[in-house]
Amino acid sequence: MRPLLASFPLLALLGGCSYLPTWDSLPSVTGDKVLGLVTPYRVEVVQGNVLTKEMVARVKPGMPKAQVRDLLGSPLLTDVFHEARWDYVFTIRRQGAPAQQRLVVARFDGERLQSLEVPDDLPTENDFVASVNTFKPGSKKPKLELSEAERAALPPPKKSDEAAPTAAAEGPAPGRTYPPLDAKLGAGS
Structure with a gap:
């Protein structure tokens, strides 16, 4: 009886192997979905400088390299x-x-811009925002600028008098004394 009971788990294990799926029968990753149901997260990859028609229009031949870098940013390569x-x-x-x-x-040509090769499909700022917008159709577009009424409603900037007092206004740290500068300058002349 014992040999029969000992062989029962082994027979159950071997019998279960016939129910394991094969590689051909496993659901696969097709398109953007895994198992036909789940959409995995894909990391957003952005590299380089976003250049628009408005940015490129400000750059003119003959500008120095520093000015081109100020307008377009540092080149990727x-x-x-x-x-x-x-x-x-x-x-x-x-x-x-x-x-x-x-x-x-x-x-x-030396330190001056000779030419700027721009692709035909370079977008405007609004076209670029629309091309990377992944919101559903009919959703609200992102706002790029404030209206005049919104600018007028902004609080005025804080005055520098309201800023925190500086270390010079508070005086030297306790326990420190310094000789007058004019005495040092007068001794050396």
């Missing part, structure tokens, strides 16, 4: 062997929106 070329690369991959990639190339 600068090559030691091609110092006369700056590459402004922008890529974004965001769940629910198509991937975007753009390249703007600034070419310099």
